[in-house]
Amino acid sequence: MDRRAFLVTAGVALAGCGSSSDDANTTTTEPTETESPTTTEAGELSVTDFSAPSSVGIGATVTLTVTVENTTSEEATYESGVSRKIQSGEWSQLDVGVEITVPAGETVTEEVEVPGYEYKAAGRHRLDEGEHVAITVFTNRTLEMGESYLAPTGVRLTVDRVEFPDSYTYDTGDGTETIQAAEGEKLAVTYLSAENTTDETVRAPGTEEVVLRRNDEEFGDMNFDSNLDKYNGGQLEAGERIEGNIPTDVPADAQLENLRVGYERSFEEGDAVANWPLA
Numbered sequence: 001m002d003r004r005a006f007l008v009t010a011g012v013a014l015a016g017c018g019s020s021s022d023d024a025n026t027t028t029t030e031p032t033e034t035e036s037p038t039t040t041e042a043g044e045l046s047v048t049d050f051s052a053p054s055s056v057g058i059g060a061t062v063t064l065t066v067t068v069e070n071t072t073s074e075e076a077t078y079e080s081g082v083s084r085k086i087q088s089g090e091w092s093q094l095d096v097g098v099e100i101t102v103p104a105g106e107t108v109t110e111e112v113e114v115p116g117y118e119y120k121a122a123g124r125h126r127l128d129e130g131e132h133v134a135i136t137v138f139t140n141r142t143l144e145m146g147e148s149y150l151a152p153t154g155v156r157l158t159v160d161r162v163e164f165p166d167s168y169t170y171d172t173g174d175g176t177e178t179i180q181a182a183e184g185e186k187l188a189v190t191y192l193s194a195e196n197t198t199d200e201t202v203r204a205p206g207t208e209e210v211v212l213r214r215n216d217e218e219f220g221d222m223n224f225d226s227n228l229d230k231y232n233g234g235q236l237e238a239g240e241r242i243e244g245n246i247p248t249d250v251p252a253d254a255q256l257e258n259l260r261v262g263y264e265r266s267f268e269e270g271d272a273v274a275n276w277p278l279a
Contacts, residue, residue: 044070044071044072044076045068045069045070045071045072045076045078045102046068046069046071046130047066047067047068047069047078047127047130047132048067048068048069048107049065049066049067049109050064050065050066050067050127050132050133050134051064051065051134052064052065052125052134052135052136053136054135054136054137055136055137055138055139056116056117056136056137056138056139057116057138057139057140057141057142057274058116058117058118058119058120058138058139058140058141058272058273058274059116059117059118059141059149059150059274060116060141061113061114061115061116062113062114062115062116062117062125062136063111063112063113064082064111064112064113064114064125064134065109065110065111065112066078066098066100066109066110066111066112066127067107067108067109068100068102068107068108068109069102069106069107070102070103070104070105070106070107070108071105072104072105073104073105074104075101075102075103075104076101076102076104077099077100077101077102078098078099078100078102078129079097079098079099079129080097080098080127080128080129080130081093081094081096081097081098081127081128081129082094082096082097082098082112082114082125082126082127082128083125083126083128084114084117084123084124084125084126085123085124085126086117086121086122086123087121087122087123091126093128094114094115095115096112096113096114096115098110098112098127116138117138118151118152118269118270118272119138119152119267119269119270119271119272120138120139120140120270120271120272120273121137121138121270122135122136122137122138123135123136123137123138124136140273140274140275141273141274141275142274142275142276142277143159143274143275143276144276145159145160145161145162145276145278146158146159146160146161147159147276149263149274150197151205151263151265151272151274152267152269152272153198153202153203154196154197154198154202155194155195155196155197155202155203155204155205155236156194156195156197157192157193157194157204157205157210157263157274158192158193158194158195159190159191159192159210159261159276160191160192160193161190161191162188162189162190162191162212162259162261162278163188163189163191164186164187164188164189165187165189166180166181166187167179167180167181167187168187168189168222168247170224170227170228170229170230170247171227171228171229172225172226172227172228173226173228174226177224179222179224179247181249181252182249184251184252185249185250185251185252186249186250186251186252186254187247187248187249188212188219188247188248188249188250188259189245189246189247189248190210190212190231190245190246190248190261191243191244191245192210192231192243192244192245192246192261193231193241193242193243193244194231194233194236194241194242194243195236195239195240195241195242196236196237196238196239196240196241197239198238199238199239200238201235201236201237201238202235202236203233203234203235203236204233204234204235204236204242205233205263205265206232206233206234207220207221207231207232207233207246209233209263209264209265210231210233210246210261210262210263211261211262211264212246212248212250212259212260212261212262213259213260213261213262214250214254214258214259214260215258219248219249219250220248221246221247221248222247222248222249224247227247229244229245230244230245230246230247231243231244231245231246232244255279256278256279257277257278257279259277259278259279260275260276260277260278261275261276261278262274262275262276263275
């Protein structure tokens with residue numbers, strides 16, 4: 001072959017290879033759907049629903065519900081901190097996080113438990129990533145007989161039961177005394193305990209704070225001298241537990257469904273109210 005013709009032919013061939021190589025580079029560096037940075041943006045992995053109970057009893061765990069949708073072609077994980085705001089106060093981050101892994105093209109709903117709030121108030125919970133907000137009102141706590149309530153002071157208060165005996169006998173230290181219900185009344189005896197769960201001395205609720213109630217009506221304790229069986233509250237050392245009973249009398253026609261044992265106390269931060277209905 002003529003040398004000049006060979007060089008021309010080779011030049012054309014080399015030029016063709018160079019063009020093919022450029023096309024290959026363009027193909028491999030062009031972002032694919034999985035490589036696109038938009039797959040990690042909020043619009044692709046997004047919270048479609050965030051909710052909380054409209055009301056929760058003070059001190060009770062709050063269950064938040066989070067729904068995350070993943071419209072990408074890869075599995076992805078949504079992560080966020082959780083904050084709480086009470087009334088018009090500042091947001092405070094809780095020691096709880098959200099981490100939800102969602103397969104490609106799917107939607108996942110999970111529940112997240114956060115600590116309760118100790119006082120009656122209106123509150124908000126927020127997912128810090130995206131700032132989704134749900135409102136919860138912290139209200140009076142309602143418990144069943146035998147359930148415990150942890151007061152803001154760190155005292156665990158448990159109302160075991162309420163009995164309606166024909167008579168009440170108590171220990172005086174030198175023997176026993178027995179009383180009967182007055183005419184038109186019946187005896188009601190509340191059995192309860194208080195335990196200091198803190199590492200310092202605190203005050204257990206007294207009988208002026210733990211009272212048998214009917215609607216807004218209170219039935220005070222029957223105070224007898226030297227009643228060693230009676231619950232009185234008072235100072236508790238770290239870890240100390242006391243128990244006893246509170247005798248009182250109520251109208252003979254009082255119905256169980258209208259009666260409750262109630263704990264109420266006002267703090268600087270707000271009111272704490274817990275109720276044990278009898279029925």
